[in-house]
Amino acid sequence: MYFIQPTRNIPYLDQVINTLPSVQMIQIDDIDLYDPTIIAIADVQDYLIHQWNLPTIVMAFENEGTALAQAWELGALAGWIWNRLPANPEHSLLKIDAQYKRNQDSRDLPSAAELQKRLLPNPIELTNYRIETLFQPSAYLSGDWYDYWKLSDKEIIFYLADVSGHGVTSSLLTSWMAAFHGRSKTPRELIKKLNGMLVQENIEKHITMIAGTLNLETHVLKWSSAGHYPPAIMFEPNHPPKILNTSSFPLGLTEDLEVEEFECVLNKHSRFIICSDGALEPFDGGLNEQFEQLVFHLQNQSFQAPEHVADDIAILSLCRMN
Secondary structure (H helix, E strand, O other): OEEEOOOOOOOOHHHHHHHOOOOEEEOHHHHHHOOOOOOEEEEHHHHHHHOOOOOEEEEEOOOOHHHHHHHHHHOOOEEEEOOEOOOOHHHHHHHHHHHHHHHHHHHHHHHHHHHHHHOOOOOOOEOOEEEEEEEEOOOOOOOEEEEEEEEEOOEEEEEEEEEOOOOHHHHHHHHHHHHHOOOOOOHHHHHHHHHHHHHHHOOOOOEEEEEEEEEOOOOEEEEEEEOOOOOEEEEOOOOOOEEEOOOOOOEOOOOOOOOOOEEEEOOOOOEEEEEOHHHHOOOOOOHHHHHHHHHHHHHOOOOOOOOOOOOOEEEEEEEEOO
C-alpha cells in the first residue's frame, strides 16, 4: 500500500509510519505513476484539494469531522484519526483492502454479464423453422445456458443446460460449455463429451441438460436428456401437449453415464420446447402445479418472466412453420 507524503505539518507522522512499516511512501506529484488499484493512505486536506483517483484511507485531526465527511462523499474508503489509529492498523488495512476488492468485483459484474450474453448464439436462418429463446438471469450472471449451430444445410444441433447452484462458478461453467463442447455431431456425443470433461476436472458442480438434433428436411428430431427437469414438451395443433419424460443422471456425477436417444417427427406448426427449472418459479403451488401452469402458458404463448426472478430462466423453442 502507498502512504502519500502530507504537504502540511503532521506531529504524529513518524509514529504512524513506524506503526505501518509495510507501506510505500510516495509524493503527491508522482501519484499518476503508481498503480490506481492499490490503496493509499493520505492526509484528508491533501485528498480534498487534489481529489486523485487512488482508493484512499484519509487521516485527519480530531477536530476535522467536517473534512472527513467531505472526503467520504468524494469516495474515501475510511477515515482514521492521526493520533488514534485502530488497535491493529495492519489488520484493519487488510480488511479494508479485501472489502475494496470485493466491491470492485461487484462493479465488474455488469460488464461480465454483457460478455456472457455475447457468448449466446446468434440467430440463424432456417428453412421452414424458427428458433425462439428467452434468457433471464436471476442476478447479473446466469448458470443456465443454451446453444445451437448448423451441422449442415439440412441439420442443426442444440442444447439447453442448467448448472447447479448460483454465482460466478456456475456462470463460468456456462462459458466453459460454450467453448469446449467441440461442435459435437449427435446429442449423445455432446452429453458424453461434456460429462467426461466435467468428471475429469473434478468440479463440484453438476449440470442437467437436454440436447438434440433436427433434420430440416425430414423433420426428424432426436434428443437426449441428462437428468433435466422440466422435461421437453411438444405442442401440436389440435392435440394436447405431449410431455417427453426421460430418466437419466446429470452430468458430472459418474463416468459411466448412460445416455438414451429418443426420436419424434415435428409436424406442421409444431413446437418443441425445453426450459430450465427457473421457468417454474413464477408460478404458485408444488412442483406438479407449477409445471401444469408452465405448460398452459407455453401452449397459449402467454409465458412472461417476472422482472425480478429467484432463479435463472432459459427457454429454447423449435417451431416448424410449414
